[in-house]
Amino acid sequence: MPASGRSLPQLAELLYLLAHKELKARYKNSVLGYLWALANPMAFAFVYWIAFKFIMRMDVENYSLYLITGIFPWVWLSTGVISATRSFVVNASLIKKVPLPRAILPLGNVAQEMVHFIFALPVIVAFLWFAGAISPFASWAWQLPVMLALQVAFVYPLALGLALANVYVRDIEYLVGIGFSLMFFATPMVYPVSMVPEAYRRYFELNPLHALMDSWRSVLLNGSLDLGHVAHAAAFAAVVGAVAWLLHRKLAPRIGELV
């Protein structure tokens, strides 16, 4: 059946099954299973806390909370984009042998990482609540779906564009990994933007990744949407979205013969 004949509910089911497949494959024969989605970012946060708070004595209020509220969305963003970048190449047999709406493959990777994040969310909130950072849930809970939507709108076009480009130039999958390692430190993640020397601070403020991460921190730490940062991240998402859409229109029909 032609790809164009698929209905939205059919695509939603396919997306669910693709994400489910990845999750199941990842946690086969693992005792802790989904808990690793929690343990991995927590371990990162702990290492940075030791390095910057305990050893380097960085003076940041609630540093552990600052780390945790940034690292979880970051892990979703980076692992989602990194795995999605390879999605066309690793699914070569699907792309060649089945008429599939190809754009759904990187979306599957992004959705899979979102599931991890949502699974970790109650634990993050409990942690914050326990530390007294935020008031109990109800009043600001509506902001979470807004942020989830913003993050998907931000991550998916990036993932789709890079996945398409990677079919043509396979170096991209290596560059993306290095890029995220660099950006982790170039974006205020382990230090607050206020610690950046004033002369350079405005360049750091321009970084859309910073806008997205700070939107999360604002919601999780203060229970408020930082509209400036949300708009900044959304504008970036719109631009990347337009580019990815054009790339998809131009490149997607040919990838069947290139993977």
Add this chain to the structure above:
Amino acid sequence: MTHVVSCEGIWKSYERHRAVGLKSLLVGAETPRSDTRFAREWALSEVSLRVPRGQAYGVIGPNGSGKTTLLSILLGTVRADRGRLSLDGRVGSLLELGAGFHGDLSGRENVFLYGSILGMRVAEIRRRFDAIAEFSELDSAIEQPLRTYSAGMKARLGFSIIIRSQADILLIDEVLAVGDTRFQAKCRLALREFRARGGTLIIVSHDMKELAEVCDEGLCLDLGRVVDAGPIAGVIARYGERMEGARSRA
């Protein structure tokens, strides 16, 4: 007569694979020769065919003559450069049985994943699941992870999903029948039933005996061109003569 599959004047050229990058700088790039059998400019040139509803149509030709490219274009995974193409109905493919299967999922889960990849709704797959499982004869193994399956078991599952899906047109590349002799007979029977229900088959194969048995008409490709078309027996006979002639010249 209504034609469910028709294409007219299909042309397809693959972009020449050009070596770029460090490797070619270091070891030197070879200039590809352009007129050999496997590196010609047009993978397909001016290919036309029409298949009426309920017919089985065979595609034959030597390796690299463009058969799989033609099927990929009909399926929609490769886009033609020029030409008109129309397929009337839901297309299923046996280009590669179980493309998209995953070893860590059970047979049952793979049925749902693969069915969804093919474009079925989950409710529809659920309705057909028993028929699929029954056809595959995998019994309780259908609950086991796919990595425990033999190649024959995987092929059985793949064929069962395709044949029990609601396709109107099946594109088949060399996998006319799978599994052991008895299951192969069952596949043939199922394909015959499929046609009796008005299903249309397009088959690429090198098994002339099989094609002669199954197909009504067909065409022969060579170097991307249709060199012969018509009732299958004649096409096969002339293909044999052509190959014989090529051998005696060599």
